[in-house]
Amino acid sequence: MDLRTFTAPTMAEALQQAKQELGPHAVILHTRKYQRRQWLGLRRREVVEITAANDLQVPKRHCRQYTGARPAAAPPGPRIGTSSAQQLLQTPAASGAALIGISQEMGSLKHLVLDLVKETRAQRAPQVRADLFEHYLQLIQNQVADELAEEIVGNLQSNMRPEHLKNAGFVREKLLEQMAKMIPPSRPIVRTKSIGPHVVALIGPTGVGKTTTIAKLAANLKLREQRHVGLITIDTYRIAAVDQLKKYADIIGSPLRVVASPEDLRDAIDSMINCEFVLIDTAGRSPTDALKLSELKSFLTVAGPDEVHLVLSTTASQECIESAIARFGEVRVDKIIFTKLDEAVHVGVVLNVIHKVNKSLSYITTGQDVPDDIEIGCGRRLAQRILSQQPATEPTPAVVSGTGTPKPRMRVGGAL
Numbered sequence: 154m155d156l157r158t159f160t161a162p163t164m165a166e167a168l169q170q171a172k173q174e175l176g177p178h179a180v181i182l183h184t185r186k187y188q189r190r191q192w193l194g195l196r197r198r199e200v201v202e203i204t205a206a207n208d209l210q211v212p213k214r215h216c217r218q219y220t221g222a223r224p225a226a227a228p229p230g231p232r233i234g235t236s237s238a239q240q241l242l243q244t245p246a247a248s249g250a251a252l253i254g255i256s257q258e259m260g261s262l263k264h265l266v267l268d269l270v271k272e273t274r275a276q277r278a279p280q281v282r283a284d285l286f287e288h289y290l291q292l293i294q295n296q297v298a299d300e301l302a303e304e305i306v307g308n309l310q311s312n313m314r315p316e317h318l319k320n321a322g323f324v325r326e327k328l329l330e331q332m333a334k335m336i337p338p339s340r341p342i343v344r345t346k347s348i349g350p351h352v353v354a355l356i357g358p359t360g361v362g363k364t365t366t367i368a369k370l371a372a373n374l375k376l377r378e379q380r381h382v383g384l385i386t387i388d389t390y391r392i393a394a395v396d397q398l399k400k401y402a403d404i405i406g407s408p409l410r411v412v413a414s415p416e417d418l419r420d421a422i423d424s425m426i427n428c429e430f431v432l433i434d435t436a437g438r439s440p441t442d443a444l445k446l447s448e449l450k451s452f453l454t455v456a457g458p459d460e461v462h463l464v465l466s467t468t469a470s471q472e473c474i475e476s477a478i479a480r481f482g483e484v485r486v487d488k489i490i491f492t493k494l495d496e497a498v499h500v501g502v503v504l505n506v507i508h509k510v511n512k513s514l515s516y517i518t519t520g521q522d523v524p525d526d527i528e529i530g531c532g533r534r535l536a537q538r539i540l541s542q543q544p545a546t547e548p549t550p551a552v553v554s555g556t557g558t559p560k561p562r563m564r565v566g567g568a569l
């Protein structure tokens with residue numbers, strides 16, 4: 154075997170040399186690019202190096218499908234000169250080198266695009282000071298709406314002395330404050346009456362986490378705050394839906410009533426007169442299904458709940474979320490619960506929506522674990538999530554405004 158190394162300014166020239174010297178049956182074993190110093194080391198030039206050999210059998214790589222039969226003997230690998238340069242690039246070493254090249258190109262393209270985005274953004278937001286631009290960009294990258302990000306950073310600019318803008322920790326703190334101010338104060342469930350249950354209904358699109366959130370709320374109220382909690386479901390469309398809540402009710406030790414008509418709902422609430430809280434689960438409705446929404450409205454009119462929380466998933470687009478708020482708003486929406494923050498790539502959308510519709514954020518949910526993955530919708534913690542896109546670092550407030558001692562973790566979600 155004749156093994157040789159060829160160097161040239163380009164891959165094509167190096168291949169040409171290899172072909173000339175080793176003949177048409179040469180096989181490429183390795184390729185690399187490096188910088189060669191010239192002019193007493195002051196200048197550098199890129200050089201392509203190919204290691205090739207003649208008279209070498211390289212098994213061809215090909216996709217194998219399992220047929221039960223032994224694979225046939227591999228045919229010899231491609232050779233220089235037998236066909237085009239494309240064939241040369243199909244050898245393992247050449248395709249490896251090509252992949253490295255492509256990934257380097259992708260890396261530099263990514264930087265280029267990022268620089269371009271920054272430049273475009275800077276042009277579109279000339280009022281944002283250069284030393285606050287990174288913060289502005291961070292908000293935008295976490296899907297905080299452009300105008301909101303400008304407002305937040307603008308407030309920061311006008312409320313801070315220029316010498317403080319260089320103190321990153323201080324700026325971050327002020328940024329958190331500004332963002333938290335954009336969110337109406339959170340309003341978790343609080344019972345104000347002394348007789349009869351405080352009735353809370355959860356409504357919202359399909360699959361957003363209504364039933365799971367009811368279970369989290371009920372478990373926290375019952376097990377951590379020792380409150381009497383009753384559960385009602387009007388989701389009779391699917392047997393599985395009733396089963397799901399029944400399992401939670403059994404584990405928590407709360408009564409459950411399943412109702413099929415608005416009149417039954419009133420009876421069910423009246424039968425729970427000894428409960429301090431009654432939580433009503435509803436079937437998921439498409440915001441475009443006018444009939445089901447009007448049916449939901451009749452249930453709520455009869456039930457007259459103290460609070461109606463609209464449950465929305467953070468994983469949906471802002472457009473879908475806004476359309477859901479508009480449609481469910483026709484039924485009744487007092488507060489909003491955002492679910493699945495653990496799955497959201499960017500949580501800026503929560504800030505945009507809550508600020509826009511000016512409803513209070515009662516809770517956020519952060520996973521499937523009942524009862525742990527729920528928090529009061531605190532503006533500051535939401536702001537922390539947006540700035541870090543990581544779990545917030547400050548202690549979690551009690552789920553309901555009470556002061557119950559936390560009970561050991563209970564996992565029932567996975568069992569269903």
Ligand SMILES: Nc1nc2c(ncn2[C@@H]2O[C@H](COP(=O)(O)OP(=O)(O)OP(=O)(O)O)[C@@H](O)[C@H]2O)c(=O)[nH]1
Binds near residue numbers: 358493
């Ligand atoms: N990752 C994550 N999953 C969640 C969260 N909350 C609920 N889920 C999951 O979302 C799925 C749907 O939850 P459900 O509680 O059944 O949703 P729903 O709104 O009651 O659904 P319908 O009654 O069919 O409208 C389940 O797999 C839950 O475990 C959350 O905060 N994070």
Ligand SMILES: [Mg+2]
Binds near residue numbers: 394435437
């Ligand atoms: Mg449900």
